[in-house]
Amino acid sequence: MIELENVAYSYGGGELLTDMSLRLPPGSFHFLTGPSGAGKTTFLKLCYGALVPTAGHLRMFDKDVREIDRDGIAMARRRIGVVHQDCQFLDHLPVAENIALPLAVSGQDKLEAQADLKELLNWVGLSSRANAYPPELSGGERQRAALARALILSPDVVLADEPTGNVDWDMSQRLLRLLVELNKMGKTIMIATHDLSLIRAAKPHVQARVLRISNRRLQLAGADL
Amino acid sequence: MKDYLAAFLDLFGGDSQADRVVPPTGFTARLTLFTAGAMAFLAVFALALSLASGRLASNWRDALAGSATLRISAPAEQMAAQTERALRILSETPGVAEARALSPEEQRALLEPWFGPDLPVESLPVPQLIEVRESGQGYDGDGLRLRLQAELPGAVLDDHTRWRRPLVQAAGRLKILGWAAILLIFGAMGAMITLAANAALAANAQVIQVLRLIGATDAYIAGAFVRRFTLRALAGAALGMVVGLLAILFLPSASAEASILTGLGFQGLHWFWPLLVPPLAGLVAFFATRWAAMRVLGGLR
Numbered sequence A: 001m002i003e004l005e006n007v008a009y010s011y012g013g014g015e016l017l018t019d020m021s022l023r024l025p026p027g028s029f030h031f032l033t034g035p036s037g038a039g040k041t042t043f044l045k046l047c048y049g050a051l052v053p054t055a056g057h058l059r060m061f062d063k064d065v066r067e068i069d070r071d072g073i074a075m076a077r078r079r080i081g082v083v084h085q086d087c088q089f090l091d092h093l094p095v096a097e098n099i100a101l102p103l104a105v106s107g108q109d110k111l112e113a114q115a116d117l118k119e120l121l122n123w124v125g126l127s128s129r130a131n132a133y134p135p136e137l138s139g140g141e142r143q144r145a146a147l148a149r150a151l152i153l154s155p156d157v158v159l160a161d162e163p164t165g166n167v168d169w170d171m172s173q174r175l176l177r178l179l180v181e182l183n184k185m186g187k188t189i190m191i192a193t194h195d196l197s198l199i200r201a202a203k204p205h206v207q208a209r210v211l212r213i214s215n216r217r218l219q220l221a222g223a224d225l
Numbered sequence B: 001m002k003d004y005l006a007a008f009l010d011l012f013g014g015d016s017q018a019d020r021v022v023p024p025t026g027f028t029a030r031l032t033l034f035t036a037g038a039m040a041f042l043a044v045f046a047l048a049l050s051l052a053s054g055r056l057a058s059n060w061r062d063a064l065a066g067s068a069t070l071r072i073s074a075p076a077e078q079m080a081a082q083t084e085r086a087l088r089i090l091s092e093t094p095g096v097a098e099a100r101a102l103s104p105e106e107q108r109a110l111l112e113p114w115f116g117p118d119l120p121v122e123s124l125p126v127p128q129l130i131e132v133r134e135s136g137q138g139y140d141g142d143g144l145r146l147r148l149q150a151e152l153p154g155a156v157l158d159d160h161t162r163w164r165r166p167l168v169q170a171a172g173r174l175k176i177l178g179w180a181a182i183l184l185i186f187g188a189m190g191a192m193i194t195l196a197a198n199a200a201l202a203a204n205a206q207v208i209q210v211l212r213l214i215g216a217t218d219a220y221i222a223g224a225f226v227r228r229f230t231l232r233a234l235a236g237a238a239l240g241m242v243v244g245l246l247a248i249l250f251l252p253s254a255s256a257e258a259s260i261l262t263g264l265g266f267q268g269l270h271w272f273w274p275l276l277v278p279p280l281a282g283l284v285a286f287f288a289t290r291w292a293a294m295r296v297l298g299g300l301r
């Protein structure tokens, strides 16, 4: 699905990520940890084509990102559901419409999708907030809405950046169970989080690899959890 | 080209959802509406000016064409010789396209309203008339008059409508100016709508970013803006056109065809010309916004 080969990323302030190689095969489940500022968000941005590696090769669905044109990136993003750390909503549209936005953007049948939308709203516990506007939501509600939006197109890959950052324990367990369930349906999942208890809670339910960004490099973590 | 056509047809498909993804920005909306309205109003006037001066030019040109007459008064026995002489002089004069002596029947027809049908033209000392047609550049009236004075003292050149010649030229010039004004008006409209579209794109950078992240193509994002601006320009221009037409309709009308002021207006099928203004404004807005959007989107990843 997504493949990195000696990928590095630098910006004006220097090299943030270096020599990273990783394969996200279909149906895999990854956690990505690391201290704040280590580059987890940057890593995910590379994975969905918002940033381009400054060295090495990154392949999305078997194509090098550098060779994908802008429309191609747009198409790839419809197959990758992303939960952004800062959520990124259109504040002038109600929550339900925000969640349905990927459907509109990709020109999918709206009537058929209505049922999916209802079910999804139910799942993330936002049915009663469907007509609220994003600025009126609590942090946790925003994150649940972001997750719903990431899932509405039933993507092959889900990249979630701190999806449980602002929700209580019960809700984070529910969201985790939802992601685990999606993984069982064959979806490729990657969750960036600094919350190690979330990773521990997932352990009994799913075969997950835990990666850590440390010293600009990607390491396999596991034993110490 | 196919892309443009598809995008253009999309306008009327009316994807209301796609319209809602861009929040309405009051000031660019009003700017576009006002610009399109004002420009359409001006375009209607420029059109009226152009069509009216075109009409005037062609009326005057027709009036000029067969208007000069040479009148030969001579004793009956010399009439034929002098007529022939005059025709030769005219044929040698540069700028005269055609000179033709009127037949006795034609002369009688001219006199009939005054003297009745039974006038024996042949037996009366009626002058012979020669109709003179000018070519495009016209002839030198004073030179011709001098030569006739010297060679045919009995000939009188009557060309009292020739003073209109510079007016015909002026009217023709005015018509071209009118069309140039229309071009400039639409050019200015395009420029202003481009500015408004750029402002809207800049104000909605965050929206564009979000749409990008969830997989919107440039065409989709641009389309949302293009639809907005095109429909606004269409509405504004329709309003401006109606006001412009009303203003022209209520212009005091007099039938003095020679007056540019009272002749300003539309006649017959020309009333349909202003109907082209709103669609044209829409087309201008469509291309201006699409160009602006594609340029801005091309600069973002």
Ligand SMILES: Nc1ncnc2c1ncn2[C@@H]1O[C@H](COP(=O)(O)OP(=O)(O)OP(=O)(O)O)[C@@H](O)[C@H]1O
Pocket (backbone or CB within 6 Å): A011, A012, A013, A016, A034, A035, A036, A037, A038, A039, A040, A041, A042, A043, A085, A194
């Ligand atoms: N293009 C850039 N320009 C300036 N700074 C950048 C750029 N890209 C990344 N950074 C910096 O790189 C660092 C890593 O950012 P990133 O958001 O990836 O970290 P993170 O691991 O997600 O942190 P957190 O856990 O707090 O979300 C930050 O200090 C950020 O300011």
Ligand SMILES: [Mg+2]
Pocket (backbone or CB within 6 Å): A040, A041, A042, A085, A161
């Ligand atoms: Mg982050």
